[in-house]
Amino acid sequence: MPCDVSLDIPDGLSVPELEGLYNAALRQVASAAAAEKRRCGERVALLGKALRAAKRRSERTERPEWSTYPELVALPRCPEDARYVQSFGLDDAQAVDFFQEYGFVVFRDVLDAQECEATVAEIWASLEERTPGLRRQDRETWHLLSSERYGLPEEQAVFTPQIVANRQNPRVYAALDAVLPRMHHIEDFDSPHPDPNSVVVTQDRWCLYRPGRSEESWRTAENLHLDVNPWTYAGLKATEIESLRYGCAGFGDHRFPLQDFRAELTAVQGKEGVQHVQGVLNLIDNLEEDGGTRLVPGFHHCFHGWLEALGDMDQNLAQSGQQDNWVLRRAAGGGSFKFSNLDPIHQLSRRVPLRGGSFLLWNQLLVHGSCANRSENFRIAQFITGFRAGEMTPGRSWARARAVRRLCGALPRQKLAPHVFGEAEEADEPRPEPERELGARDRQSWACEVVLQSPGEPEAVLQAFEDFHVQCRPLLQVGPVKGRHLDAAVRRRRPRRCLELGSFLGYSAVRIARLLDDGAFLYTIEQDADNAARTAATLEHAGLTGKATALCGTLQTLQCQLEGPFELIFLDHSKALYLDEIQHLEALGFIEDGTTVVADNIGGCNRGDCRRVSCGCAYARYVRSSGRYVSEFFWGSRDGIEVSVAQGRGCQATRSADSGCRSAFA
Numbered sequence: 198m199p200c201d202v203s204l205d206i207p208d209g210l211s212v213p214e215l216e217g218l219y220n221a222a223l224r225q226v227a228s229a230a231a232a233e234k235r236r237c238g239e240r241v242a243l244l245g246k247a248l249r250a251a252k253r254r255s256e257r258t259e260r261p262e263w264s265t266y267p268e269l270v271a272l273p274r275c276p277e278d279a280r281y282v283q284s285f286g287l288d289d290a291q292a293v294d295f296f297q298e299y300g301f302v303v304f305r306d307v308l309d310a311q312e313c314e315a316t317v318a319e320i321w322a323s324l325e326e327r328t329p330g331l332r333r334q335d336r337e338t339w340h341l342l343s344s345e346r347y348g349l350p351e352e353q354a355v356f357t358p359q360i361v362a363n364r365q366n367p368r369v370y371a372a373l374d375a376v377l378p379r380m381h382h383i384e385d386f387d388s389p390h391p392d393p394n395s396v397v398v399t400q401d402r403w404c405l406y407r408p409g410r411s412e413e414s415w416r417t418a419e420n421l422h423l424d425v426n427p428w429t430y431a432g433l434k435a436t437e438i439e440s441l442r443y444g445c446a447g448f449g450d451h452r453f454p455l456q457d458f459r460a461e462l463t464a465v466q467g468k469e470g471v472q473h474v475q476g477v478l479n480l481i482d483n484l485e486e487d488g489g490t491r492l493v494p495g496f497h498h499c500f501h502g503w504l505e506a507l508g509d510m511d512q513n514l515a516q517s518g519q520q521d522n523w524v525l526r527r528a529a530g531g532g533s534f535k536f537s538n539l540d541p542i543h544q545l546s547r548r549v550p551l552r553g554g555s556f557l558l559w560n561q562l563l564v565h566g567s568c569a570n571r572s573e574n575f576r577i578a579q580f581i582t583g584f585r586a587g588e589m590t591p592g593r594s595w596a597r598a599r600a601v602r603r604l605c606g607a608l609p610r611q612k613l614a615p616h617v618f619g620e621a622e623e624a625d626e627p628r629p630e631p632e633r634e635l636g637a638r639d640r641q642s643w644a645c646e647v648v649l650q651s652p653g654e655p656e657a658v659l660q661a662f663e664d665f666h667v668q669c670r671p672l673l674q675v676g677p678v679k680g681r682h683l684d685a686a687v688r689r690r691r692p693r694r695c696l697e698l699g700s701f702l703g704y705s706a707v708r709i710a711r712l713l714d715d716g717a718f719l720y721t722i723e724q725d726a727d728n729a730a731r732t733a734a735t736l737e738h739a740g741l742t743g744k745a746t747a748l749c750g751t752l753q754t755l756q757c758q759l760e761g762p763f764e765l766i767f768l769d770h771s772k773a774l775y776l777d778e779i780q781h782l783e784a785l786g787f788i789e790d791g792t793t794v795v796a797d798n799i800g801g802c803n804r805g806d807c808r809r810v811s812c813g814c815a816y817a818r819y820v821r822s823s824g825r826y827v828s829e830f831f832w833g834s835r836d837g838i839e840v841s842v843a844q845g846r847g848c849q850a851t852r853s854a855d856s857g858c859r860s861a862f863a
C-alpha cells in the first residue's frame with residue numbers, strides 16, 4: 198500500500214479522527230520503504246502535535262476563579278522611549294503610588310554602566326569556568342550553554358564579588374526602602390541588624406537567556422506562577438519560616454544553607470502592615486522581544502478573592518489534567534503556585550521591558566513569570582529582593598547573619614553591610630562541622646533520609662532528590678532535564694503497564710508513576726537489595742504504592758513473575774546491557790507494536806560513528822536503524838536519552854527467549 202506522506206494536517210479534525218490518522222501513520226513508518234521513512238516519521242510527529250493540541254482544547258471548561266482575575270490593562274510607557282515601561286527616579290514620590298496601583302514599579306539608573314558591565318563580566322566568567330569550551334565572544338560556542346533551568350546557575354545562591362557588592366549598593370537599598378512599608382512597635386529588638394527597619398537583602402542568583410531569534414532550542418520555557426504557597430500566605434496553613442537556620446546542622450539534616458535562602462522567599466505569610474516584594478536588577482537593555490519578566494498587573498488586588506474561589510489547598514495539589522493549576526509545596530510550609538499554559542490568565546500578563554541598570558520590584562502577590570527570548574540580544578539580570586529586619590525572630594536573624602558571613606567569606610563589606618547582611622560577632626561563629634567522608638552507600642542512605650523528610654507528595658519528593666543532587670552530593674538519577682523527555686513519553690503513550698530496569702533510589706519510578714492513569718502500574722527492578730528497599734520507601738512516601746511496585750533482582754531473575762507485554766519500558770541500569778536486554782524483552786514478548794522504550798545515558802562518548810556496546814552506542818544504532826523502532830534522541834547536559842516506539846510486527850522477536858516459564862503467565 199502506498200504511504201500517505203502528506204505533511205499538511207488539516208485544521209479542525211476531532212480527537213478520534215486525529216487518533217485514527219496518528220495510529221495509521223505509526224503503522225506506516227514500520228512498513229515504509231527506506232526512502233520514505235524519514236517523511237513518514239515527520240508526519241507522525243506533526244500528527245502527534247495536532248492530537249495533543251486537540252486533546253487540550255477538548256479538556257477546557259470554565260473555572261470559578263477565572264471570574265476573579267483583574268481587567269486587562271495597558272502599561273504606561275516611558276515618555277522619552279515608548280519601547281520601555283514607565284520608570285521612576287529613586288526620589289520620585291509617584292513611584293510608590295504606581296507600585297500600589299499596578300503591583301510593580303521600575304526604578305531607573307540604580308546601577309551605573311560600569312557596575313552593570315562588571316556584573317555581566319562576572320556572570321560570563323563563572324559560566325566559562327563551569328562550561329568547558331565556552332567563550333563569551335564566540336557565538337559558535339554558545340550552544341554549550343543550556344536553556345533548561347531558565348538560564349539560572351545550578352546553585353541556589355551566588356556569592357561572587359560584584360554580585361555581593363550589588364546587594365550592598367546604596368541605590369539598590371534605597372529602591373527597596375522606598376516600597377517596603379516601615380515597621381512600628383518592635384519591642385525588645387534582638388538582632389544582628391542595627392534597626393527593625395534595616396532592609397535585609399536576599400541571597401539569590403542571576404540568569405542569562407541566549408538570543409533565540411533563529412535558534413529556537415535556545416529559548417527558555419515560558420511560565421506564570423506565584424512564588425508563595427497561597428494558603429500559607431493567607432494564614433490558612435502554617436509557615437515554619439522562623440525555624441530556618443541557614444546551615445547544615447549536622448549529618449542527616451536536610452536543611453542545606455542555600456535552600457533556606459530560597460525558603461525565606463517562598464514561606465512568607467501575610468501580616469498587617471508588611472509587604473513582600475520580589476526584584477530583578479536588569480543588567481543590559483531588555484526590550485519586549487528579548488524575553489524575561491512578565492507580570493499580571495493588578496493581581497495583588499484580586500489575590501484573596503481568587504484564593505477563596507480556588508477552595509481548599511487539598512483540591513489543588515496535583516496537576517491531573519493539562520488545564521489544572523496547582524500548588525507545589527516546599528520546605529518550611531512555603532511553596533509556589535503554577536498556572537497551566539491553558540489558563541486565560543496568560544492573556545492578562547504583560548512583559549516589562551526595561552533599560553540596563555533598572556531595578557524592577559513587584560508585590561509577591563502578583564502573578565508573574567517569564568517569556569522566552571526571540572531576539573538577537575541577550576537577556577542578563579540578577580535577582581535581588583529584600584525585607585525589613587523586624588520581620589525576623591532573633592533565632593532566625595542571628596543564624597542568618599552568621600551564614601551570610603560564612604558564605605561571603607572575605608569579600609569586602611561596605612557601609613550598608615550591617616543593615617543588609619547583619620553584624621554577627623566572630624565569636625558567634627559555630628564551629629565548622631568536620632566534613633564527613635561519604636562512601637557511595639552512605640550518600641544513598643543520606644539522600645533517602647533527606648527525601649523522606651520532604652512533604653509526602655510526588656513533586657516534593659522529586660524536588661528533594663534534585664536539591665540533594667545539586668546542593669549536597671551527585672546522585673545517579675535521570676534528573677529533571679532528561680526526565681522531562683521521559684515524562685513526555687509517558688504522557689504521549691498513556692501506558693497501562695510499565696517496566697523499569699534500574700530503580701536506584703526511586704527518583705525515576707516516582708517520575709513515571711505520578712503520571713499514570715488509574716489502574717495503570719509500574720514494576721521497577723533493582724538488583725541491589727538496599728536500593729530496592731529504598732525505592733520501596735520512596736514510593737510509599739510519595740503516596741504511589743498503588744501505582745508502582747519495587748522488585749529486587751534483574752530481568753532474568755524476575756521475568757517469570759512479570760506479565761507482559763508492557764506499553765512503556767525504561768532502561769536505566771547498565772548501558773552495556775541495553776542491546777542484549779531489548780532483544781531479550783522482544784523475545785519474551787514484552788515489547789509489542791507501540792511499546793515505547795526509553796533508554797538513559799546514550800551518546801555520552803560523543804563519537805558519531807561509535808558502535809561499541811559499552812557506551813550504549815550499539816543499542817542506539819539498533820533502535821535507529823533496525824526498522825523495528827521509530828526513535829528520537831534528546832540531549833541532556835552530559836549525555837542524552839533515546840525514546841523509541843516499536844513498530845508493527847517488525848518489533849517482534851527474532852530469537853527465542855530462554856525463560857522457560859513465561860507461558861504460565863502469558
Ligand SMILES: C[S@@+](CC[C@H](N)C(=O)[O-])C[C@H]1O[C@@H](n2cnc3c(N)ncnc32)[C@H](O)[C@@H]1O
Pocket residue numbers: 673674675676698699700701702703704705706722723724725728750751752769770771774
Ligand atoms: C543509573 S541508576 C538508576 C537511576 C534511576 N533510574 C533514576 O533515574 O532515578 C542504575 C541502577 O541500576 C542498578 N542495576 C545495575 N544493573 C542492573 C540490572 N542488571 N538489573 C537491575 N538493576 C541493575 C544499579 O544498582 C543502580 O541502582
